[in-house]
Amino acid sequence: MYSVLKPCKTSAAFEAIPRERFTLDLDLCEDIFRKVCTIITHAGIMLIVSDQCEVSIHKDGRLILKTDSGDVAREQAGRIAGWLEGTPAIRKHRDSGSLKK
Amino acid sequence: MKLISLISGGIDSPVATYLMIRRGVEIVAVHMDNRPFTDEKNLDKTLNLVRHLRTLTGTPIKTYVVPHGPNHITIARNCNRHLHCLFCRRMMYRIAERIAEREGADGILTGESVGQVASQTLQNLSVVNRAIKYPVIRPLIGFDKEEIITIARKIGTYEISTLPGLCCTIVPKQPSTAAKPEDVLNEESKIDIDSLVEKSLEGMYVFGPEAL
Numbered sequence: 182m183y184s185v186l187k188p189c190k191t192s193a194a195f196e197a198i199p200r201e202r203f204t205l206d207l208d209l210c211e212d213i214f215r216k217v218c219t220i221i222t223h224a225g226i227m228l229i230v231s232d233q234c235e236v237s238i239h240k241d242g243r244l245i246l247k248t249d250s251g252d253v254a255r256e257q258a259g260r261i262a263g264w265l266e267g268t269p270a271i272r273k274h275r276d277s278g279s280l281k282k
Numbered sequence: 283m284k285l286i287s288l289i290s291g292g293i294d295s296p297v298a299t300y301l302m303i304r305r306g307v308e309i310v311a312v313h314m315d316n317r318p319f320t321d322e323k324n325l326d327k328t329l330n331l332v333r334h335l336r337t338l339t340g341t342p343i344k345t346y347v348v349p350h351g352p353n354h355i356t357i358a359r360n361c362n363r364h365l366h367c368l369f370c371r372r373m374m375y376r377i378a379e380r381i382a383e384r385e386g387a388d389g390i391l392t393g394e395s396v397g398q399v400a401s402q403t404l405q406n407l408s409v410v411n412r413a414i415k416y417p418v419i420r421p422l423i424g425f426d427k428e429e430i431i432t433i434a435r436k437i438g439t440y441e442i443s444t445l446p447g448l449c450c451t452i453v454p455k456q457p458s459t460a461a462k463p464e465d466v467l468n469e470e471s472k473i474d475i476d477s478l479v480e481k482s483l484e485g486m487y488v489f490g491p492e493a494l
Contacts, residue, residue, distance in 0.1 A: 193323055193446035221318050222351075224452065225359040229318045237319075237451045245451050247321050 182262035183244065186255055195254035199242035202274040207240060209270035217264055233257045242271075284308040285391040285419060286382045288374055289345075291327030291447050294393030294422055296335060296439040297430050301421045302391055303339045310385050311343050314350035314374050316450050323447040330442050333494045338437060342491030344385075348377055349485040353478050354452050361469040364458045367401035368466055372413035376475070377482050379414040389417040395425050400457040409461045 183197040207228045211220060218232035228238045234248035234257055244261060246254040265271055285302060289295040289311045303309055313328045325347065332345050350373070357369045378390045394402050401410075411418055422430055434440035 193321060193448045222355055224319075224355045226363065227358075227452065235318065235321075245448070247448060249446070 182266065183258040186251065186258060193247070193249065195246045195248065195251060197244035197246060197254070197258040203242050204272045204274070205238065205240050205242055205265070206270045206272065207238070209268065210238060210265070213264055213268055213270055232260060236261065284310065284385065284387040285389050286378045286385065286387045287311050287391040288378055289313055289328055289332065291324040291331065291443060292393070293434050293440060293443040294395065294430055296331045296393075296443060297433045297437070298391060298393040298421045300335060300339070300433070300437050300439070302419065303335065303341050309341065309343050309391070310381070310387060311345040312378050312381055313345065313347050314377070315347050316354065317351050319351060319354055319450050319452040321448040323445070327442055327445055327447050329489070329494055331439055334439060334442060336494060343494070344491045345489040345494060346381055346486050348482050350374070350482065353482060356473050356478060358452060360472045362465070363454050364456055365461055365466060365469055366452065366454050367457045368406060368409055368461050369470065371401060371410045372466070372470070373478065375410060375414045375418070376479050379416050380479060380483055382416055389419050390414070391419045391421075393422055394420050395422040395430070398427060400459050403459045405460045406458070409463050409466055412463060
């Protein structure tokens with residue numbers, strides 16, 4: 182789902198960009214994530230959770246992973262993708278194909 | 283003269299603070315802690331910058347750290363997304379003004395300069411000014427970024443300001459560059475400003491002038 186990971190310009194975090202366009206229902210995400218990690222806050226426009234690192238989850242699926250480690254960021258993005266895959270929290274856009282991991 | 287300096291871990295506000303210390307102004311620093319929308323590195327950088335300015339100028343600087351994350355959450359949940367940076371700045375000014383009253387300060391000092399970021403247009407600065415009665419001193423208002431960086435390098439703050447730190451993640455993709463005062467007031471009526479200011483003041487903590 183998240184094939185691209187690039188360091189933010191400050192290099193204090195990594196950014197995970199969805200491979201295909203989709204929208205997240207953050208209320209449903211919160212319900213799902215509550216069972217598997219710690220919810221830091223739900224600010225309406227983004228959800229912040231803590232697992233292997235702290236992650237800001239945006240409605241457009243973009244993730245900001247607060248870690249200096251690329252390995253941790255990639256693994257964390259994969260875990261989030263796994264939690265979301267196949268759930269109603271993901272609303273695919275019409276012009277995007279099937280979600281691939 | 284005593285000023286409340288709104289200081290972040292960035293490049294501009296330490297330079298603005300230095301310039302006013304050089305003019306003999308007594309400074310009380312206020313850092314708005316944006317976590318969880320930033321990381322702890324920004325707070326570390328800010329405290330290191332204050333420490334550096336103290337060493338550089340020989341001037342002790344009392345420093346307040348104010349939790350601002352809860353304010354962001356309330357604003358994000360209730361107000362127009364494009365105006366977020368305006369609401370954020372107006373909240374910072376209000377809190378700084380309350381600290382100014384407490385400290386007997388004469389005004390608020392910021393590192394703002396015209397046109398540097400979307401929230402710092404003349405129109406937006408005018409809207410932000412209207413949140414408080416105290417004067418806002420902006421020694422960098424006509425500087426361009428390169429000029430500010432040159433001073434920052436000269437005084438040794440640039441190296442600290444550019445250490446890794448997460449930028450504010452709640453900044454909208456398309457912030458308003460020309461907010462109308464009536465729109466801002468209308469949106470702000472959706473939240474309890476006074477309560478947010480009080481809670482922010484209750485949650486703040488302070489480092490004494492010699493503590494850093």
